[in-house]
Amino acid sequence: xxxxxxxxxxxxxxxxxxxxxxxxxxxxxxxxxxxxxxxxxxxxxxxxxxxxxxxxxxxxxxxxxxxxxxxxxxxxxxxxxxxxxxxxxxxxxxxxxxxxxxxxxxxxxxxxxxxxxxxxxxxxxxxxxxxxxxxxxxxxxxxxxxxxxxxxxxxxxxxxxxxxxxxxxxxxxxxxxxxxxxxxxxxxxxxxxxxxxxxxxxxxxxxxxxxxxxxxxxxxxxxxxxxxxxxxxxxxxxxxxxxxxxxxxxxxxxxxxxxxxxxxxxxxxxxxxxxxxxxxxxxxxxxxxxxxxxxxxxxxxxxxxxxxxxxxxxxxxxxxxxxxxxxxxxxxxxxxxxxxxxxxxxxxxxxxxxxxxxxxxxxxxxxxxxxxxxxxxxxxxxxxxxxxxxxxxxxxxxxxxxxxxxxxxxxxxxxxxxxxxxxxxxxxxxxxxxxxxxxxxxxxxxxxxxx
Ligand code: S3P
Numbered sequence: 001x002x003x004x005x006x007x008x009x010x011x012x013x014x015x016x017x018x019x020x021x022x023x024x025x026x027x028x029x030x031x032x033x034x035x036x037x038x039x040x041x042x043x044x045x046x047x048x049x050x051x052x053x054x055x056x057x058x059x060x061x062x063x064x065x066x067x068x069x070x071x072x073x074x075x076x077x078x079x080x081x082x083x084x085x086x087x088x089x090x091x092x093x094x095x096x097x098x099x100x101x102x103x104x105x106x107x108x109x110x111x112x113x114x115x116x117x118x119x120x121x122x123x124x125x126x127x128x129x130x131x132x133x134x135x136x137x138x139x140x141x142x143x144x145x146x147x148x149x150x151x152x153x154x155x156x157x158x159x160x161x162x163x164x165x166x167x168x169x170x171x172x173x174x175x176x177x178x179x180x181x182x183x184x185x186x187x188x189x190x191x192x193x194x195x196x197x198x199x200x201x202x203x204x205x206x207x208x209x210x211x212x213x214x215x216x217x218x219x220x221x222x223x224x225x226x227x228x229x230x231x232x233x234x235x236x237x238x239x240x241x242x243x244x245x246x247x248x249x250x251x252x253x254x255x256x257x258x259x260x261x262x263x264x265x266x267x268x269x270x271x272x273x274x275x276x277x278x279x280x281x282x283x284x285x286x287x288x289x290x291x292x293x294x295x296x297x298x299x300x301x302x303x304x305x306x307x308x309x310x311x312x313x314x315x316x317x318x319x320x321x322x323x324x325x326x327x328x329x330x331x332x333x334x335x336x337x338x339x340x341x342x343x344x345x346x347x348x349x350x351x352x353x354x355x356x357x358x359x360x361x362x363x364x365x366x367x368x369x370x371x372x373x374x375x376x377x378x379x380x381x382x383x384x385x386x387x388x389x390x391x392x393x394x395x396x397x398x399x400x401x402x403x404x405x406x407x408x409x410x411x412x413x414x415x416x417x418x419x420x421x422x423x424x425x426x427x428x429x430x431x432x433x434x435x436x437x438x439x440x441x442x443x444x445x446x447x448x449x450x451x
Pocket of ligand 1: 027028029100171172173174175176325
């Protein structure tokens with residue numbers, strides 16, 4: 001999707017949203033399914049995989065290193081190479097827009113005695129990779145990178161990597177995962193120390209594939225994750241649950257469009273991912289968690305959501321890791337709440353697919369919402385009912401900066417604003433939620449895309 005032609009889109013005040021919606025598979029678990037399945041010996045079968053651009057790029061990277069991947073009916077069938085047996089790819093990897101694909105794969109292959117090159121689109125090549133390259137350098141990996149450790153990056157692994165103990169300096173599941181994956185191809189025990197818990201899909205899934213992984217937790221909650229290198233990984237069956245980050249869009253839309261009443265089916269309820277639901281419930285959102293069940297070792301549930309009178313709150317900063325991708329849509333919910341919502345601890349938002357803190361603040365202002373952007377905080381003053389909200393002028397178009405979540409969040413805003421909300425480009429939505437337009441329109445949303 002490099003140098004694509006932008007597809008502007010608009011969302012208009014919509015009738016009550018009604019019906020059931022099933023969001024696509026979780027992006028984090030889908031990336032890891034291709035990676036771990038592609039690495040394990042024997043067969044892995046995956047259902048519910050997110051077929052978004054980001055995940056497909058990870059699948060192609062694994063194929064380029066020797067994994068066999070095919071689809072039969074609804075099932076993806078992966079025959080992996082075996083741990084330690086990835087092949088040197090012939091071409092550079094192009095991860096498009098995907099930070100998770102690029103960073104986790106750097107960890108996965110960095111310790112191999114081979115050369116790999118990583119690149120991506122105009123968003124990915126601006127994002128900091130030093131957070132992954134620093135621990136890899138300690139493990140013996142040679143790095144050639146553009147200034148500031150940005151892509152394109154070439155890695156050359158050592159003959160034998162060095163196991164390390166690494167304290168992750170920021171709350172990042174990607175950094176944690178990259179080091180653990182590098183540890184898979186390293187003799188001895190590699191340890192990751194995680195002071196603030198982030199999504200734990202890598203740990204859970206690797207142990208499901210048979211990796212030897214031990215986790216200890218200190219009294220203050222710091223986690224010490226030890227992975228034993230060079231063990232065998234065996235293929236398995238994976239049922240990917242619905243992505244709670246994607247669920248956030250119909251969820252907030254139903255809360256703010258008056259008269260709405262919907263059910264979102266099959267959302268992952270892993271506690272490292274449910275911060276948005278907790279926060280919206282504290283704001284007065286009527287969200288009932290129903291049919292809680294186990295799906296392949298993860299809790300999933302359906303969410304019954306009804307339009308609600310929201311009130312502004314202070315969002316605890318320590319909740320940020322469990323809802324890090326949900327702040328754009330939370331800020332939209334806050335724009336319809338009574339009073340002010342204060343969100344803090346948002347420094348990581350500056351290094352996502354775009355500087356999300358700046359992009360959200362600018363988008364809100366372009367649509368008549370009073371807000372204040374701090375260094376790592378955002379304050380939003382809500383307008384219950386959305387009276388007067390929407391494009392402040394004909395030129396007021398939200399700039400999405402190649403960021404799928406900025407695009408979706410502002411389309412949700414338009415569904416409940418008095419005037420339409422316009423975005424400059426809806427193309428990137430395909431990276432994480434290709435069904436977004438159809439799913440939202442199926443619930444009753446009034447969205448138009450110019451082709
Ligand atoms: C992800 C981790 C998070 C998140 C991203 C997916 C993952 O990134 O924002 O969308 O799958 O590990 P960070 O590790 O940068 O917080």
